[in-house]
Amino acid sequence: MSKEDISRRQFLNYTLTGVGGFMAAGMLMPMVRFALDPILKEGTDQELVAVTSMDEIGNEPKRFDFKIKQKDGWYESDVTQSAWVYKAKNGDIIALSPICKHLGCTVDWNTDPSHPNQFFCPCHLGRYTKDGTNVKGTAPLAPLDVYDSQVKDGKLYLGKAKPRKGA
């Protein structure tokens, strides 16, 4: 008679636990996966949004408003953003974020009569030159952010506003 390694009772126990465990895992895994889904998703760079057609862009900065979907964990919302867009002398399209680097007001173009052709922040009188560089001696300490931009089919697409080095 061969050596009995395993009793009938043990064999049944092992098989049942094995099968039961497998089934439980099959049920629980998708649940855990769904619960964690937003965390597992890769933080993709913000999608480019169509803002305006190219023929509306001139040499003077013009303000365009557009909406982006902002994701904050599980919560998704529409946020209005603005950009100051103009064509530089060498033909490049410049899209500047209007958010003042001081405390976050929205800057306006050419509204301060004593300093024409500059971006002007009405809150604490901050000023920037046309290319977005902060004027020394005014409140802001960094130049305006620049949007990632792309031209496709005669339309301007804007992405994320990225900060630049201070002047």
Next chain:
Amino acid sequence: MKWKTQDADVFLKSGEYVDSILIPLTPVSFSHEFKSSVTMSEYTELLTSEIERQLHGRLFLSPNFTYVKNEGALERLTSFLEHVKNSGHFKHIFLMTSDVYWKEFEQQLSGQLFWVPALPLETMDEKYKLEVIKEQVKPLFQLIFNDWQRSINS
């Protein structure tokens, strides 16, 4: 700045730059004025959030002051404004409402009242809505800037 912890931290650090507060006055009713109070509140919120977005660094957007009409609303608002003033943070107090109720008390309130009748925005499409809001807030900015200007000159 909004009533949020993130903005509150900035406010604690750079409070001296934030000298203005905007208080939305929004009615609440669940009886016959239900729908109109919702419309007014929604409209006021749209305007105030647009103003806050543009003047983020100098203007604090207060949480809505909600009230039931005729339930001592004026007394409550007066004591709230008293509190705001006594905090010493805000030189410029702006009140925004779509409810004509406040118009007759304008002189008694310690703050500048902006009364903007609500427009039925629910039927408009998004793009047009944005345009309307932009036009509506333009003169309000002028009033706010004028108030700021006056404090420089005085």
